[in-house]
Amino acid sequence: MGGASEFMEHMEHAAHGGGHEHGLAAGIGKYVGITMAILGVLLALSSALVGSQRTELIATMVEQTNAGTKYQALSTKYRVLLAQLQQLHSLTPDPELFKKWDDEVGKLQGQVSSADMARVARIIRLENAKNLNAEIPTQSDMQQFVVVIKGLEKEQEAAREWTESYDSAVAAHTHAAQHYEWAQLASEIGIVIASIALLFMNRPAWFGAVGLGLATLTLAAITFVTVTSQLHSAEKLIEESRTRFESFNSDVKGNAADEELLKAVEHDKPPVIDPK
Numbered sequence: 001m002g003g004a005s006e007f008m009e010h011m012e013h014a015a016h017g018g019g020h021e022h023g024l025a026a027g028i029g030k031y032v033g034i035t036m037a038i039l040g041v042l043l044a045l046s047s048a049l050v051g052s053q054r055t056e057l058i059a060t061m062v063e064q065t066n067a068g069t070k071y072q073a074l075s076t077k078y079r080v081l082l083a084q085l086q087q088l089h090s091l092t093p094d095p096e097l098f099k100k101w102d103d104e105v106g107k108l109q110g111q112v113s114s115a116d117m118a119r120v121a122r123i124i125r126l127e128n129a130k131n132l133n134a135e136i137p138t139q140s141d142m143q144q145f146v147v148v149i150k151g152l153e154k155e156q157e158a159a160r161e162w163t164e165s166y167d168s169a170v171a172a173h174t175h176a177a178q179h180y181e182w183a184q185l186a187s188e189i190g191i192v193i194a195s196i197a198l199l200f201m202n203r204p205a206w207f208g209a210v211g212l213g214l215a216t217l218t219l220a221a222i223t224f225v226t227v228t229s230q231l232h233s234a235e236k237l238i239e240e241s242r243t244r245f246e247s248f249n250s251d252v253k254g255n256a257a258d259e260e261l262l263k264a265v266e267h268d269k270p271p272v273i274d275p276k
Contacts, residue, residue: 032198032206035213039190042216046184049220050177053227057173064166070245071159078152085145088137155248162241169234176227183219186212 109121190212197205 028201028203028206029198032194032209035206035209036191036194036198039187039194039209039213039216042213042220043184043187043191046180046187046216046220049180049224050184053173053177053180057170057177060166060169060173064163064170067159067163067166067242071156071163074152074156074159078149078156081145081149081152085142085149088142088145091136092142093136151248155245158241158245158248162238162245165234165238165241169231169238172227172230172234175230176223179219179223183216183223186219187216190216 105125109118109125112118112121190209193205193212194209196202197209
């Protein structure tokens with residue numbers, strides 16, 4: 001009888017221990033499931049942040065390309081106008097030589113004794129004067145070229161600064177996308193480890209999954225705060241550079257001068273010489 005009693009007590013103790021272990025496993029399984037759910041949310045959030053930063057990165061690079069295109073167009077326009085000014089300047093005679101030759105012609109003309117020869121010399125000088133008037137650019141036109149070129153130089157510099165102002169924004173978006181990808185990777189690995197913890201009811205594996213979840217949350221939060229501050233400064237710099245470029249924009253300021261030039265071309269009548 002005593003042996004049977006001891007056997008029954010042993011069975012009750014084993015059943016009580018098994019129930020305790022089953023309850024402990026059920027408790028771990030519940031917490032592991034909650035951990036996996038949280039990691040899934042963190043994974044979705046990290047994926048959304050990665051996609052958002054990549055979209056913003058592409059948009060910022062497109063805007064930078066547009067600003068760079070304006071800089072290249074202004075640079076080309078600047079060089080073309082400078083070449084035209086150089087060509088006009090090359091048509092301008094040397095002042096000292098021109099005066100020397102003109103004085104010599106005047107002396108020779110004064111030495112002509114015949115009235116008919118004097119009139120012929122006068123006619124030749126007038127014809128040369130007409131030719132020179134048509135070929136030599138006026139000082140006002142050349143000065144206008146100088147004004148336009150100097151304005152383009154300032155506008156070109158402003159466009160270059162505007163283009164370079166996007167560099168900090170591009171770097172911030174690139175940095176954010178990279179770190180959000182690290183957070184996404186940590187959450188994915190955490191889900192895998194949590195699955196192993198759930199399968200084997202392993203408490204250390206569950207702790208590892210919780211640690212990766214905290215790492216994901218910390219990395220995403222730090223990246224968000226840092227990048228938000230960087231983007232705020234970058235967007236302010238971009239806006240200031242764009243405003244400065246628009247203040248030098250010759251397309252707006254040059255409209256009045258262009259209208260005056262068009263009116264002059266419409267109303268001016270070039271002289272006509274009778275070939276007879």
